[in-house]
Each structure stands twice: as structure tokens, then as C-alpha cells.
Amino acid sequence: MNKLEKILARVEKPGRYVGGEWNAVKKDWDQVAVKMAFAFPDVYEVGMSHLGLQILYHVVNKRKDALMERVFAPWVDMEEQLRKEKLLLFSLESQRPLADFDILGFTLQYEMSFSNILNMMDLAGLPVRSAHRDNTMPLVIAGGPCAFNPEPLADFIDLFVIGEGEEVIHELIDAYKEMKQRGANRREMLLKFAQTIPGIYVPSLYEVKYNNDNTVASVTPMKEGVPGRIGKRVVRDFDNVDFPTNPIVPSMGVVHDRAMVEVLRGCTRGCRFCQAGVLYRPVREKKPETLIRQVEEMISSTGHDEISLTSLSTADYTGVAPLVKNLLDIYGERGVNVSLPSLRLDAFSIDLAKEVQKVRKSGLTFAPEAGTQRLRDVINKNVTEQNLVDAVSSAFKNGWSSVKLYFMIGLPTETYEDLDGIADMAKKVVQIGRECGVPRGRLKVTVSTSSFVPKSHTAFQWEPQNTLQELRDKQKYLKEKLRDKSITYNWHDPETSFLEAVFAKGDRRLGAVLESAWTKGARFDGWSEHFDYGLWMEAFAEEKIDPRWYAYRRISYDEVLPWDHIEAGVSKRFLIREHKKAMAGQPTVDCRSGRCPGCGLCPTLEIKPTILGGAEIAPIQGEV
Structure with a gap:
């Protein structure tokens, strides 16, 4: 028995580390020029539920000259065994140490996974700071939503990819391959990538200066030809973009164990707290025939019995109802279920929900986000209480007995009246359930609240977070208000949200922390x-370093933000205008209506939303 087999016998879930799943790709190591490892800084069950991993794995492994293998954060029992037996962290496909790869790529989905990134590098035998790694070691790259404020990780990551990975990965591999053949060292490579590939940010090539009051004075490139601002990369032809219809089928239960088909990317809604709504603009929809073909290929190549139509707002997809009906006509008899992520109240159609739940009925989830119309106008969540009343009435009348409601507490301008609104809304849903004849023992309303975290590139990036005490008081207040046998109240740990805010708005000085x-x-x-x-x-x-300075400080519009050199395409001028409108309680139009709110993305990136049969959205000139 080798060392690896020995330690796998001692850990709780050995299936996390063995690989060999259906559709996994194991290439001949010596036959490819560029070897990449996709590193997900959380456990297997979480990472294997991430569509981005499946997409990049597929895109890279389609190339003859490159391979991509996977590695996940080992759980604490596995880490203990690796350190005890002096084994280096390895990839799933070939069980090779990560140090053998050319490129180690981390996905940055969540600020609270940053410590795992350092731990994985250390377990791989690599120095955690990029300045301490030499030419024999892999390039450490990172991308994903948290890369839009890369500064807290600047000391550890060699280069960041800003924007959509499948748009830039081939250019990166081609450039790496060419420079490796030329014998270039890592410093030469990083300089060349920064100078020639749009969307690449190499933090070591930039100098950060600070003012006496601790704010950022400037972030400037130190080498000729290195861009002062780094714009995001965007897939232009989303309907034809490479998509994995033969994804890896996990060998053990994972968080989302189903076939995921991306129906659209982006969101037109413009919720002011939502970073993803900015980062993934513009909206691009796939054609229904493309989706039906992709689903067919996925079901036959995986054997999954559930299809999830994923996106930021799937119910907004043009023709979502006929698409769902079509898929269920084809797959319903085979026992294959179709699921949608949480449904928007204003886009909710009980007919759609009934279609979706023909095969297996589950609870319905709605996200009103705030308890009063005033606060929903502040955050630009264009749904009304009547939308909720109509949706839940329809659901209860049609046989549903459980509903989940998601809210955020600590939103800008929030008062205790807004919290009362959350409690009132939950009680009203219970009352509607009873009026609709749902048996008392079966009626269940779950209220979940998360704490607002101000994020970069949003209209609320200048806003402070509520203090820990304020958040605890609000949670306690709601707990008292929601005392009802039919209501379950769940809330998030405010300490985690505080740290998330610190890193979401942080600068390079947080690297030491x-x-x-x-x-x-x-x-x-x-x-x-x-x-x-x-x-x-x-x-x-x-x-x-005082973490409260990052989380609790109101920032002025003219301050240089730590992420100002990273461009998401939406203009700062627009975000300031949105923030002012929020404070005035004024909503902004959804650009699906055909009226452009002037975010500046389309003229800046020279791109237009792709909305099937939708109204033409003409960018407002002069609003960039």
C-alpha cells in the first residue's frame, strides 16, 4: 500500500481525492506542451457544483497541446494526513504534485475562501508570496468575481484574469507556450502577458501609493506598455461559445448534483447591491434550439435526472415558458426534472412553476430582498408586495405548502420599519396559506436574512456596512417578530459578513493580515x-490595521478606490448617479424595456445585449 492509499483509508470522504469520474479527462502528460491545474479553494462537493470549472476544463482539454486537471481544498482531516506523511497536494486526474504544473489557476468566488488559497499553495510546497517563487515553479493565476478587486491577494497571485475565462484562456496558453519554448523566465512572461493580452493584470508591475489618511493615492504601472487600466474580457457570441455537454459526473453527492445549462449570461435588472449584475453585463441569451441541443447531449453523456437552467435571472429568459414546456415534453416521461434557480416575483408565473415541478415537486423560493417598497426602491428591486401576494396565492392554490423568502438586512437607509415590513410580509404569506386551505401542519414559510456587504463596482461601493452590534440587534429584533409555528427564521453570522466586507473593499495592505x-x-x-x-x-x-476602517467608513465620490484601475465596463459616473438615485429612493429602468439607463458598458466595450426578439437598446450618447 502506497502512502496515498494509506492516508485515504484514514479520511472521512476519500472520494474527494481519487478522481476517475465519468467524463473526467486524463491525458498523456508527456504529449502536451502546457499543463494547467484548476484549483477550487473549497471542498470537492462545492467545487464540483461550479459551472465555471466545467467550462474551463472542457475548453482547455479540447486542445491537443494542453491539459487541465483539478484540485480542491483538502478538508482538515486530509490536510492533517498530507502534512503528517509529508505528501504534497496533488491533482485528481494524475495524482501529480501541483508543483509539476506550468500554471495553477484559482477561481475567486468568495472572499472567505482566500485563506484556503494560501493553504493550498503551502500544501503544494510553493511559497505563498509570488515574489518568493522562482522559475521552476508554476505561474499562479486567478480569475472570477473577486478578481474585480484583486488587491488583497496582490502579493500572492502572479496574474489575474479580469472577465470571462473562456474568452482569454486560449490567448494565455498560446503566449505561455511560445515564451516557454523561447526559454523566457517568469518575470519576462508576466511582463509580456500584461503588455499584449487585454484583461490581464499583473499586480507586481504596479506601484500603489497611499495618502496620509490611509486612502489610496494612486495605482500606476512601473513598466512601459503595461496598461494603466485593465478592462474586462467579454464573450461576444454567447450562442456559439464552447460549452461542456459532457461534464464530469461527480463520484459522490455534491451541492448541485445535476446537469447545468447556462441559458443566458448577465442581468438587466440593475439591483444596486448586486455585483454580479455589473460584472456579467451585457445580457446575452442563447437560442432555444442551442439549449435543447445542449440538454440532449448532456443527458445522454451524463445520465443526470435533473436539468438546471442556470443564470443570474433565468425567469427573464425570453421564451422561458415554451422552453421549459418543450424540455418537459421531451424528458418528463423519462423522469428527468427541469429546475430553475430562485424565481423573481415579477417574472413569476404559476404555470411555469407547475410545468417545472411536474416531475418532482419542491418548495418555491422568492427573494423580495427588502420588507418595504421604500427600501426596494432604494436598492432598485423592482418588485411589489402585490407581486408577492399574487405569486404565493397562486402557489398555495396550486398545491404548494412551503415557501422560502430571502431578505437582506443592513441595507443602506434601512430603518426598523423596514424590518417590521419583513415580519409583516412573512405573516401575510402564512395568512394567505391558511386562507388557501393549506393544512396548518404542512404550511411552512422560511425567512432567511443575509447581511448586506458593500461590493466593488456597485452603486453601494461607497456605503458603510452596519456594525456588528447593529446587525446582531436587527437579527434579534426579527427573531422576536417572527415567532410563529409556521415560520422558520434563519440568519447569517454577522462576523463572517464583516470580514467579507473588509476584503471586498480592501487594498494591498490586507495581504499581510x-x-x-x-x-x-x-x-x-x-x-x-x-x-x-x-x-x-x-x-x-x-x-x-483596523478592519472597521474598511467596512464601516463612508467613502467620498472623489476618493481613489483600491480597484479603480480594474474596469468592469460600467462607468463610475453611472454608479455615482445610481447611488444618488438610491438615496433619493428613485428606481432605474430595466434596460430590457428598450430604454437605456446609460451605464456606459455597450459603447465602452463596443458590444450590445443579445436579447432574443427583444427591443433594440440604443446606448445613450454622452452618458459614459
Whole structure:
């Protein structure tokens, strides 16, 4: 028995580390020029539910000259065994140490996974700081939503990919291959990538200066030809973009165990707290015939019994009802279910829900986000209480007995009247259920609240977060208000949300805190059983950095933001205008209506939304 087999016998879930799943790709190592490892900084069950991993895995492995293998954050039991047996962290496909790869690519989905990134590099035998890695070691790259404020990770990552990975990955591989053949060292490579590939940010090539009040004074390139601002990459022809219709089928239960088909990318709604709504603009829809073909190929290549139509707002897809009906006509008799992510109240159609749940009925989830119309206008969530009343009435009359409602607390301008609105709304849903004849024992309304986290590139990036005490008081208040046998109240740990805000709005100086916290044992900070708030506070104190300065400070419009050199395509002028409208309680039109709100993305990126049969959206000139 080798060392690996020995330690797998000692860990809780060995299936996380063995690979060999259906549709996994294992190539001849010596026959490819560029070897990449996709590193997901969380456990297998979470990472294998991530569509981005499946997409990039497919795109790279289609090439004859490159391979991509996978690695996930080992759970604490596996980490203990790896360190004890002095085994280096390895990929699933070939069980090779990560240090053998040319490129190690991390996905940045969530700020609370940052400590895992450092831990995975250390377990791989690599120095965590990019300045300490030499020419024999892989390039460490990163992309994903958190790359739009890359600064807290600037000391650890060699280069960031800004924007959509499948748009830039081939250029990166081609450039790497050419420079490797020329014998270029890592510094030469990084300079060349930054100078020649749009959307590539190499933090070591930029100097950050600070003002006396600790704010950022400037972020400037130190080499000729390195761009001062880095714009995001966008897939232009989304209908024809390479998509994996033979995804890896997990060998064990994962968070989302189903075939995922991306129906559209982007969202036109413009919720002011939502970072994804900005980062993934513009909206691009796939044609129904493309989706039906992709579903057919996926079902035959995976054997999944559920198809998830994924996007930021699937109910907005043009012709979603006929698409769902068509898919169920084809697959319903085979026992294949079609699921949608949470449904928007204003786009909700009970007929659609009935179609979706023909095969297997589950609860319905809605996200009103705020308890009053005033606050929904502030955040630009263009749904009304009447939308909710209509949706739940329809659902209860048609046989549903459980409903989940998602809200956010701590939103800008929120008062206790808005919290009363959450409680009133939940009670009204219970009342409607009873009036519709749902048996008392079966009626279940689940209210979940998360704490607002201000994010970069949103209209609320200048806003402070509520203090920990304010969030705790609000949670306690709601808990008292929601005392009802039919209502279950769930809430998020406010300490986690506080740290998330610190890193979401942070700058390079947080790198020292992150390294200190990781050294002290920070791991899996997104998991409540592993998150140690006291440990993080020790790290901040040691580095003489006050985390409250990042999370609780109101920022002025003229301040240089740590991420100002990273461009998401939406103009700062538009975000300032949106923030002012929010404070005035004025909503902004959805650009699906054909009226352009003037976010500046289309003229800046020279792209237009692709909405099937939708109204032509003419960009407002002069509003960039």
C-alpha cells in the first residue's frame, strides 16, 4: 500500500481525492506542451457544483497541446494526513504534485475562501508570496468575481484574469507556450502577458501609493506598455461559445448534483447591491434550439435526472415558458426534472412553476430582498408586495405548502420599519396559506436574512456596512417578530459578513493580515464550524490595521478606490448617479424595456445585449 492509499483509508470522504469520474479527462502528460491545474479553494462537493470549472476544463482539454486537471481544498482531516506523511497536494486526474504544473489557476468566488488559497499553495510546497517563487515553479493565476478587486491577494497571485475565462484562456496558453519554448523566465512572461493580452493584470508591475489618511493615492504601472487600466474580457457570441455537454459526473453527492445549462449570461435588472449584475453585463441569451441541443447531449453523456437552467435571472429568459414546456415534453416521461434557480416575483408565473415541478415537486423560493417598497426602491428591486401576494396565492392554490423568502438586512437607509415590513410580509404569506386551505401542519414559510456587504463596482461601493452590534440587534429584533409555528427564521453570522466586507473593499495592505491569519490556522472561513473570528482580530491587531476602517467608513465620490484601475465596463459616473438615485429612493429602468439607463458598458466595450426578439437598446450618447 502506497502512502496515498494509506492516508485515504484514514479520511472521512476519500472520494474527494481519487478522481476517475465519468467524463473526467486524463491525458498523456508527456504529449502536451502546457499543463494547467484548476484549483477550487473549497471542498470537492462545492467545487464540483461550479459551472465555471466545467467550462474551463472542457475548453482547455479540447486542445491537443494542453491539459487541465483539478484540485480542491483538502478538508482538515486530509490536510492533517498530507502534512503528517509529508505528501504534497496533488491533482485528481494524475495524482501529480501541483508543483509539476506550468500554471495553477484559482477561481475567486468568495472572499472567505482566500485563506484556503494560501493553504493550498503551502500544501503544494510553493511559497505563498509570488515574489518568493522562482522559475521552476508554476505561474499562479486567478480569475472570477473577486478578481474585480484583486488587491488583497496582490502579493500572492502572479496574474489575474479580469472577465470571462473562456474568452482569454486560449490567448494565455498560446503566449505561455511560445515564451516557454523561447526559454523566457517568469518575470519576462508576466511582463509580456500584461503588455499584449487585454484583461490581464499583473499586480507586481504596479506601484500603489497611499495618502496620509490611509486612502489610496494612486495605482500606476512601473513598466512601459503595461496598461494603466485593465478592462474586462467579454464573450461576444454567447450562442456559439464552447460549452461542456459532457461534464464530469461527480463520484459522490455534491451541492448541485445535476446537469447545468447556462441559458443566458448577465442581468438587466440593475439591483444596486448586486455585483454580479455589473460584472456579467451585457445580457446575452442563447437560442432555444442551442439549449435543447445542449440538454440532449448532456443527458445522454451524463445520465443526470435533473436539468438546471442556470443564470443570474433565468425567469427573464425570453421564451422561458415554451422552453421549459418543450424540455418537459421531451424528458418528463423519462423522469428527468427541469429546475430553475430562485424565481423573481415579477417574472413569476404559476404555470411555469407547475410545468417545472411536474416531475418532482419542491418548495418555491422568492427573494423580495427588502420588507418595504421604500427600501426596494432604494436598492432598485423592482418588485411589489402585490407581486408577492399574487405569486404565493397562486402557489398555495396550486398545491404548494412551503415557501422560502430571502431578505437582506443592513441595507443602506434601512430603518426598523423596514424590518417590521419583513415580519409583516412573512405573516401575510402564512395568512394567505391558511386562507388557501393549506393544512396548518404542512404550511411552512422560511425567512432567511443575509447581511448586506458593500461590493466593488456597485452603486453601494461607497456605503458603510452596519456594525456588528447593529446587525446582531436587527437579527434579534426579527427573531422576536417572527415567532410563529409556521415560520422558520434563519440568519447569517454577522462576523463572517464583516470580514467579507473588509476584503471586498480592501487594498494591498490586507495581504499581510491574510498571511498572518492563515499562519495562525485560518481555514475554511466560509464554514461556521471553522471560522475563528478571534484569530482574525489577532492578525489585524498584529499588523496594526483596523478592519472597521474598511467596512464601516463612508467613502467620498472623489476618493481613489483600491480597484479603480480594474474596469468592469460600467462607468463610475453611472454608479455615482445610481447611488444618488438610491438615496433619493428613485428606481432605474430595466434596460430590457428598450430604454437605456446609460451605464456606459455597450459603447465602452463596443458590444450590445443579445436579447432574443427583444427591443433594440440604443446606448445613450454622452452618458459614459
